[in-house]
Amino acid sequence: MSTLKYGVSLYSYTGDMYTLMTLDDAMRQIADLGATGIEILGEGNIPSYPTPSAAWIDRWHALLEEHALEATNYGSWIDSSMWRHRDLTADEGADMLAADLRLASTLGFTTLRPKIGVVSMDLRPHPIWEEVIERNLSLAADLDIVICPEIHAPTPIRHPVVEEYVSFIERTGTDHFRLLIDTGIFQRAITTANHDGLSEEAQEEGWRKPLALPMSDLESVLPYTAFIQAKFFDIDAQLVDQQIPWREILETLIASDWSGYLSSEYEGDRSPYRAVEQVRRQHALLHRLEGEIRGS
Template identity: 65%
Template sequence: MTDESAFRYGVSLYSYTGDMNTVLTLDDAMAEIASVGATGIEILGESNVACYPTPSTAWIDRWWASLDAHGLQPSNYCSWVDVGIARGRDLTAEEGMEVLARDIRLASTLGFTSIRPKFGVVSMELDPHPLWRPVVEANLTLAEERGVVICPEIHAPTPIRHCVVDEYIAFIEQAGSEHFRLMIDTGIFQREVTTAIQPGMSDEGHKEGWMRPLAVPMSDLVDVLPYVAFIQTKFFDIDEDLVDAQIPWAEIVDTLVAHDYRGWLSSEYEGERVAYRGQEQVRRHHALLRSLEREARADR
């Protein structure tokens, strides 16, 4: 295995939600990420940036100092274009454009090279509000100037073979820009039901959008990989023997190696939110992924 062909390993701070509410500071979380051998840090802007969306110069300086101290680099910045935030009406296209522009500028200031905008949805299959297209179109030039790739997320219950993905790919091809690509969330490959409960999610959301496995086939991943810029490696539970009963990691890693994917794999633990559990789960996840990558590359 060469450095040139290796994946880039990172961690989403969302993995430590239960820990950061009780035991971890942002700097502690960076130390945890570095301790598993990862080099990338993924954040949620509204949750992880103090005084979002206008952090102080002192906070930004501490952010960069912590990155340097732990040998990390920013990978992906998660943002929201909440079309329903105004009471009684949807945001206008112009308002949505400014929301995304604001977050692109902030992501760039913090060193991120990709941004995942979560647009308001209009269905349980997460069809985005039609506002997404004019908002993205208006920000492609800014994204290029700032060196940021806009990456909408393909997330359960939306499979790869879906009109939402078709529309995104059509836009990529029409726009001809390298600054709009896809993010894949590996929860779409889930094969078995998870019992993990997410606080604040409705029963309908758990049954239809969370616990129900989509079991998207690897052939579908192969079809869209040329359009993929970032992968969130979603998982729920890995046991002490490094076995994951829900996500088919060997198939995923084999597919990515075989088709020469060279981007980020950012661990996103979404299992039980208990203090310290996220830390141990991320460690197991990275040990599993690295072992599978070594095996897959040795077989080539």
């Protein structure tokens, strides 16, 4: 039977985390939703990354226990373009991923999203990706962490990037490499959310041109999917989301007997504390819809 669990990415609280909220505040908000999982960005949320102090690690575990939360997905970067004069080598990328896998394990995470530099507008990963991942499969198995690259707009599911990932899974036979699906790929209407730094073209189209992928595409990759980032932009006071078709997504997950985490990733307006209310609305909506679909 499908078991859906709900968590929150600390990315949802970007802005507030730097000025208004501590890690303890964020965990308290997440637990108060009835959520059970927390997702972080390694470089963005860990002080003194990549070598946090023993005191901070102890505090992290104490807060997880205090708020009855589990560490879910760890966001990692393998920056293939970090040097002006050359690309990252596979050796360097493999070392970066290994270091993040070990840190993620120390903090109790069970999945890790490697964000590898891209070489095209449709987000094709740098060619080193396959060697970098393959050289870390044994370590991932030893640590019992699943490496799961993100399928994110503007990359659709039916695309060579996804085909290459699935082929890699089938070729290696590994249980420690899967997909992470970002629900922004199912977006059906533009949003007027204001994000500083967007290009004029992006502003004119709204915050990302909707791909509006069908649920049949989601169904086709669920056997290869380990984690879902529940991307959203705005949910109104009546718990209506004009952009993301949550009922159809949950119906597909439940009908396909998929189990795992949906982790809130709010990307709407960044005014203070708006994210807190928006994530709360999303969780209320998801719980209501799941209850209706299951008839409970």
